[in-house]
Amino acid sequence: MARVLINLPEKVKRGETIEIKTLIAHPMEPGYRADGKGSAFPRDIINRFICTYNGDEVFRAELFPAIAANPFIAFSTVATETGELRFSWTDDHGQTQTESRQIIVE
């Protein structure tokens, strides 16, 4: 499991727009770096990121090798109800890491 940082407020007012910052530890090997033996290190990147809010998708990103190592993504969503935000990152091997955070909406 890669290390993940997720920053969002714990408690917010209903209808407020909140900013969510996410970062996951990953080398984002672009597939163009020479390995010193005449070929390149094989590509290995996180190519998809999805955020769901109580099961509904609120944000999705498709990533390419031009995204820096340890991909950082910040976006926003409207706090609609108390519940769970789920974040999932999928890499080139099809492996997905999912994290969740609770949010209290008053």
Next chain:
Amino acid sequence: MSRGSQGISPTRRQIMLVAAAAAFASSVSEAGATQASMDDAISGVIGEATPQRGRVKLELPSIVENGNTVPLTVSVESPMTEADHVMSIHIFNQKNPQPHVATFYLGPRAGTARVSTRIRLADSQKVVAIARFADGSFWSDSADVIVTLAACTEQ
């Protein structure tokens, strides 16, 4: 004769330099994306539409010391309502090995159309952001970035 050779040799040197620079420039552009491949990638997203300038604001530092991690923020002017919102934001570059950087999909639940990330830049180049609106229109912005240490694609 000696006068003649003195007159010629700097010119020859200049010619060699220009030729070497041209050869280097062409080898670099072959290795990476070009204006044409960026245009292809853009038309792959927007089709025949012509993006209008405005509404989109692409923020990148104008001079970057380290191309391995360049902060990028795109914000789009939109009320983000059910009827009028940004559906997606597409980021492209001119000179990395691939023209695509990222695509972000959002909707009315985003509240504000604003996304930040960190990107790699292999050379000084132009970066383009295009936003697709719910009414089918496209708006864009671009930024020119000077990179002093390129993201390493070579080693």
